Every structure is written in structure tokens, then in C-alpha cells.
Amino acid sequence: MNWLFLGIAAASGILMAVQGTINGMVGKITGVLEGNFLVHVIGLAVVALLLFVLGLGQGSLTKIPNIPWYGYLGGVINVGIIYGVMAAIPKIGATNATTAIIVGQVAMAMIIDWFGFFGMEKVPITWWKILGLVLLAAGGKLMLCK
Numbered sequence: 632m633n634w635l636f637l638g639i640a641a642a643s644g645i646l647m648a649v650q651g652t653i654n655g656m657v658g659k660i661t662g663v664l665e666g667n668f669l670v671h672v673i674g675l676a677v678v679a680l681l682l683f684v685l686g687l688g689q690g691s692l693t694k695i696p697n698i699p700w701y702g703y704l705g706g707v708i709n710v711g712i713i714y715g716v717m718a719a720i721p722k723i724g725a726t727n728a729t730t731a732i733i734v735g736q737v738a739m740a741m742i743i744d745w746f747g748f749f750g751m752e753k754v755p756i757t758w759w760k761i762l763g764l765v766l767l768a769a770g771g772k773l774m775l776c777k
Contacts, residue, residue, distance in 0.1 A: 648729050654713060655720030655728075663717045670713055701749060730771040737767055 658666035682688045719728040741760060747753035 644733075647732075648725060651716040651720050651729065651732075652725045654717045655725070658717030659721045663714055666717055667710060667713050671710070699750070727775055730774045734764075734768050734771045738764060 654666060654670055657669060660666070661669065716728065716732070719731075741756055741764060743749065743751060744754035745756045
């Protein structure tokens with residue numbers, strides 16, 4: 632197990648909780664679609680700065696035609712994710728929304744691994760992983776208790 636990348640993933644989770652809460656507040660003030668637009672414009676500006684001004688990219692945009700058709704769904708899906716987070720957090724709170732997000736995310740990740748969707752290597756689902764998901768969902772249920 633590569634601990635560095637587990638740490639990076641955990642840091643991403645921390646940022647997702649902060650981002651979701653901030654985005655929820657923005658959506659509450661501006662409207663969810665309007666806030667979603669703002670978030671994407673700012674994100675585009677930051678990526679453009681990193682890529683074109685600071686030259687931090689390590690790949691090549693000339694390879695875009697090599698992306699499989701489903702690779703273009705990421706941007707569309709991102710709009711849906713941010714919309715869902717912006718709509719849910721102000722209504723049910725950061726803890727409840729993030730709990731539901733994590734349980735759904737892990738369940739879908741297991742399915743992606745199991746079938747090897749999107750070019751991923753197939754990773755079998757074991758009884759331990761199923762138990763882990765059940766315990767995660769049970770923990771999520773406990774997080775929702777008042």
C-alpha cells in the first residue's frame with residue numbers, strides 16, 4: 632500500500648468537505664446553477680494559470696483526440712456533482728450530505744473496480760469489502776442520528 636497516495640486521497644477528502652460547504656453557501660446566495668457556473672469559471676481560470684502561465688502541466692493537450700468517448704463525461708458529471716452538493720449541504724448539513732456522498736462513492740467505486748469499468752483493472756469484490764461497505768453504511772446511519 633502506498634501511504635503517500637493514501638494521504639493525498641485523504642487530503643482530497645478533507646478538501647471535498649470544505650469545498651462542498653463553501654459551494655453550498657455560494658449556491659444558497661446566488662442560486663445553485665449560478666453558483667455552479669461561478670465555481671467552474673474560477674476552476675477554469677486556476678487550471679489555465681497553472682497550465683499555461685506557470686507551465687506545470689506534465690502531459691500534452693494534443694492527446695485529447697485519444698481519449699475514449701466516456702472520458703469527456705467527466706466535465707458533465709462534475710456539474711452534476713457540484714450541483715448535488717450545493718443543493719444538499721444547505722438543506723441537510725455538511726455531515727449528513729458528506730456521509731451520503733462517501734457511502735455512495737465507495738459503493739460505486741467497488742462496482743467500477745469489480746467490472747473494470749472505464750479501462751480500470753478489475754479488482755474482485757471480497758466478503759471483507761462487502762462487510763467494510765456494510766459497516767461504512769452502518770456508520771453513516773449512526774452519523775445521521777440526532
